[in-house]
Amino acid sequence: MIHFDNAGFSVQADEPQAPAHVVLAPTSLELSESRIAVIGANGSGKSTLLRMINGLVAPSNGSVRVRGDDTKTKIKAVRQNVGFLFTDPLSQLVMPIVVEDVELSLKASIKDRTQRRLAALSALAKLNLEHLAMRSIYDLSGGERQLVALCSVLAAGQNILVADEPTTLLDLANNQLLQHTIAALPQQVIYATHDLEFAAQAERGLLVANGQVIFDGPAALAVNEYRAQVRSGAIRA
């Protein structure tokens, strides 16, 4: 369970008298559904909301708690529970060989090198990626890279996956592959996306606009609301 308790994020303006720029207005949410989609225009505050769950962004007011752990004070415990998948997999793959990158995630928990290698191969096998184990990350397709990044993120046994537009850089086939993989995960998944079909598959949808969650309900209704808002001009490019 993830709790947003009046959590918001604002950036102080350069001039002391100027009002702070509100990136995400104080928000209270309880996120317990297995699949939650976050939709909205670019710059609406989606990424900030997601980053707060993993502690990448600390709320400037209020608090965010993951399974009872505050993201400000219990960051290590939070990140043991929450994995974060970025839009560009190359930004988050550190080691040049696939299995080595998965091993990096396991380094803190498994000290023995042989055991770590076996655990990494096992993690790859769970996502049917064992055939990529010895490949260079630079030789993989975009979809394969994103799946390897997903494997590296979840290798340490996180219970929650937060994904920030994970399909944006992928072609149709890789997009479908990643969606199917995410759909089959046992973890709770909270994802931001511009793919409204992907968003509609979630149980719950959050529509974010101008730093506020303006709709919270079934994902299909959130998508309809987003379309209506764009059509009416309330949400603009």
Next chain:
Amino acid sequence: MSTSPLMILGHYQPGTSVVHRAPLLAKYLLVLVVSTSILIWRTPFVGVGALLLSLALFAIAGPRVLRAWAAPLRHLWWIFAILGIYQGIINSPAFAIALVCGMFGAIQCGRLILLTSTQAALLEGLEKAATPVRLLGGKPETIALAVALMLRSIPAIATSVQSLSDAAQARGVARNPLVLAAPVVINTVAYAQRTADALAARGIMERDS
């Protein structure tokens, strides 16, 4: 596309040869022995011997590694040519052969480490070598990770420079390092920020709260 340092030095080529399986320490000792030998005995016999030894080891490491043998020559042959001609005139042809062949042999033995050792093995070796920093309160694993990130950043920054150069040319701006400097720095800082976010998100090097 310009030649990146990694293209010249080479990167890991998977294999199961005896060279691949040799301990990292043995590979480093080979570089030490070859380098010391060409410094002490500056004769064509030793220089050519070092070169032939490197060629033999590349061949034993397998066809993928052997194909990478000539990569430095393709890009840096002119440096060796200038050096050889200069030493041939200033000293003697025999000395020129000893120097150029010896240098190239030593470089190839160094490249053999990169071509036949995984980055994980290299970093583990570095971590072991850096163990004494614990006495000063440092963390060897932090040093190893920093080196891994540095190596990873070379192709990323090279790609960034190439993309910005292409973009400038597409807009009719001539290749000018001064024009590219600011955007390259900004891109590099943004890349570093993304990398830091990714490491933090994965809980790598996380401190206890």
